[in-house]
Amino acid sequence: MVSTIQGSGAGGSIVGGTGSSSPIRGRDEQLDVITGFLERVRAGVGGVAVIEGAAGLGKTRLLAAARATAHGLSFRTGLGAAEPGHSSVELAVLMEALFGGAESPIERTALGSHDGSREEPFWLLQDLETLMERAALRQPLLVCLDDVQWADAGCGFALRMLTQWLASLPVAWLIAVRPDQGAPQIRRALAELTTAGAATIRLTPLAASAVAEVAADVLGAPAGGDLLRTLAGVQGNPFLIVDLLAGLREENLVRLVDGRARLAENRVPHRLEDSMRRRLARTTPAGERVVAQPDRGDGPYPHRRPRRSGSGSHRRRDLRRCRRSSRVPARPGPGGGPQRRTRRGPPGP
Ligand SMILES: Nc1ncnc2c1ncn2[C@@H]1O[C@H](COP(=O)(O)OP(=O)(O)O)[C@@H](O)[C@H]1O
Numbered sequence: 396m397v398s399t400i401q402g403s404g405a406g407g408s409i410v411g412g413t414g415s416s417s418p419i420r421g422r423d424e425q426l427d428v429i430t431g432f433l434e435r436v437r438a439g440v441g442g443v444a445v446i447e448g449a450a451g452l453g454k455t456r457l458l459a460a461a462r463a464t465a466h467g468l469s470f471r472t473g474l475g476a477a478e479p480g481h482s483s484v485e486l487a488v489l490m491e492a493l494f495g496g497a498e499s500p501i502e503r504t505a506l507g508s509h510d511g512s513r514e515e516p517f518w519l520l521q522d523l524e525t526l527m528e529r530a531a532l533r534q535p536l537l538v539c540l541d542d543v544q545w546a547d548a549g550c551g552f553a554l555r556m557l558t559q560w561l562a563s564l565p566v567a568w569l570i571a572v573r574p575d576q577g578a579p580q581i582r583r584a585l586a587e588l589t590t591a592g593a594a595t596i597r598l599t600p601l602a603a604s605a606v607a608e609v610a611a612d613v614l615g616a617p618a619g620g621d622l623l624r625t626l627a628g629v630q631g632n633p634f635l636i637v638d639l640l641a642g643l644r645e646e647n648l649v650r651l652v653d654g655r656a657r658l659a660e661n662r663v664p665h666r667l668e669d670s671m672r673r674r675l676a677r678t679t680p681a682g683e684r685v686v687a688q689p690d691r692g693d694g695p696y697p698h699r700r701p702r703r704s705g706s707g708s709h710r711r712r713d714l715r716r717c718r719r720s721s722r723v724p725a726r727p728g729p730g731g732g733p734q735r736r737t738r739r740g741p742p743g744p
């Protein structure tokens with residue numbers, strides 16, 4: 396039996412989840428470490444754990460899972476996420492974690508006004524310490540700070556001070572960061588926290604078995620060998636896996652054949668190229684190189700992009716070239732005939 400697995404709401408035979416609503420896969424070890432960490436903090440001692448992983452490896456997802464576990468352990472939790480270019484806002488990520496959201500760990504009005512004097516940051520930290528101490532005496536606290544590589548330099552100092560001052564109280568700090576990135580003050584602070592005993596939870600690419608589970612979650616059926624081989628091209632990066640699967644569904648490129656999700660066509664979804672490039676451009680120097688360089692065919696996302704400027708006919712011609720360049724040249728298939736495969740996909744069986 397053959398049927399198409401269609402995109403969300405399109406009324407296909409199977410509509411699976413989309414990443415964040417489907418289960419977290421292949422991170423049992425990390426989840427266990429986080430649960431142990433939270434249990435220790437709940438018993439009365441403050442602690443810091445750093446989740447380290449490149450873009451898309453699942454840091455934000457793990458923070459969400461940690462918050463869910465913490466709620467189950469009667470923690471009050473807060474989450475702040477630093478953003479690129481916002482680092483001029485003093486302590487933004489910390490303030491968001493403590494005072495943001497409907498159920499913030501601390502009442503926003505509890506913080507008095509400050510006069511902007513030179514000593515203010517220090518007094519502000521002392522006020523934060525007092526408020527956090529009061530809150531932690533009522534209920535254990537989990538402070539999640541995401542994308543700390545983009546946090547302002549002052550956050551480095553704040554983290555060092557507050558974690559020390561609150562070390563004897565049930566305050567858990569969970570800090571997600573991309574490796575080897577961030578202002579020197581942030582990197583120094585994280586190094587000091589690690590030396591002082593902070594645990595590091597390193598995220599590596601998902602194992603093939605976890606990739607297969609994610610595929611089955613998103614598509615609602617186990618993936619066939621052809622699809623798994625294509626997924627292997629994104630090297631275990633959950634963001635890219637989920638995005639690739641969502642693109643395949645959206646563009647009706649997956650079919651259900653005898654209960655297995657299989658590729659209906661050997662091409663990469665169009666929407667994928669943009670999102671991957673946007674993500675990569677914000678990621679690492681290596682990512683920027685991949686984005687900046689024209690098609691070399693040796694990376695996981697080496698698709699040529701069309702020009703954004705120029706006349707309509709130039710842009711259309713460029714777009715056609717871009718589409719063509721997302722395929723490798725035809726090569727003989729098993730029966731000797733031509734066989735096309737996507738550039739990201741490994742050779743066929
Ligand atoms: N272990 C996992 N299992 C299933 N999906 C995951 C997993 N880790 C991340 N994802 C999904 O991959 C995408 C990217 O994850 P995210 O946490 O935003 O990465 P990061 O914060 O490291 O950039 C999200 O859609 C997320 O739900």
Ligand SMILES: [Mg+2]
Pocket residue numbers: 454455456541542
């Ligand atoms: Mg993230």
